[in-house]
Amino acid sequence: MDLGIAGRRAIVCASSKGLGRACAMALAQAGCAVLVNGRDSARLEATAREIRAATGAHIVAVAGDLDSAEVRAALLEACPAPDILVNNNGGPAPFAELTRENILRGLESNMLTPIALVQRVAPGMARRRFGRIVNIASSSVRAPIAGLDVSSGARAGLTAFLAASARALAKDNVTINSIQPGAFDTDWIRSILDRSAAATGGAPAALRAQREAAIPAGRFGAPEEFGALCAFLCSAQAGYLTGQNILIDGGAFPGAF
């Protein structure tokens, strides 16, 4: 399917690996010029090279921590008029202690940083009458996961905050949607399994098998499946789809709606 976005410019935050990388790859496959980002510049450069080699797309890498205003400004300097913004960031690790400082750090990463980027890019998208904004959230916004309270709360705040903006921007062909991933096979989930194994004395492989068995699909999701959904939400055809929170979890959430 031609997504109708060849030649569009995309900023994909936190995209040197995992779900962000899969979104960057899928957008590059659709013909977009893509800006990739991550803190570890060696890994980021390697990812940029791989996506370039796989797709022939124009890929620019901007290294740095998204929670810094200077780094966010550098992203916009390298890609001043983006058509697509994928908001992603590291998820807060489960905090041993919910101190005020830890809660504020989580709010910064998973709510305030993406809002700041939307505020920077949305007016230009509206003027140019094309914009696609996708936020990578979590299924924990819908169904809480013990220990991820800060992540769930911050992302729920982001979702509610942007719900009105999505409606306000719709007439200018700017959409804002969130994807809520369940369990996907990335380093993030592997680190969570390693931590629980260390805490319980179990083996990570056994914990993974248990988690997978509890998912109706019987497995973790592949990042490529996530990237394909993100690319569709950024497509020309998705202009009538806005303000939605799309769960992709292999059927794990048990509700009918």
Ligand SMILES: NC(=O)c1ccc[n+]([C@@H]2O[C@H](COP(=O)([O-])OP(=O)(O)OC[C@H]3O[C@@H](n4cnc5c(N)ncnc54)[C@H](OP(=O)(O)O)[C@@H]3O)[C@@H](O)[C@H]2O)c1
């Ligand atoms: N995988 C899942 O099953 C799952 C489920 C629900 C929600 N999520 C959420 O989805 C998001 C992505 O998860 P993932 O599984 O793709 O994680 P991942 O494989 O660990 O990748 C995280 C990416 O974000 C970058 N990053 C982290 N903090 C950053 C920062 N402050 N500034 C710039 N880049 C940063 C990392 O690069 P550097 O470390 O080099 O910066 C890396 O490229 C996370 O917020 C996670 O909580 C994931």
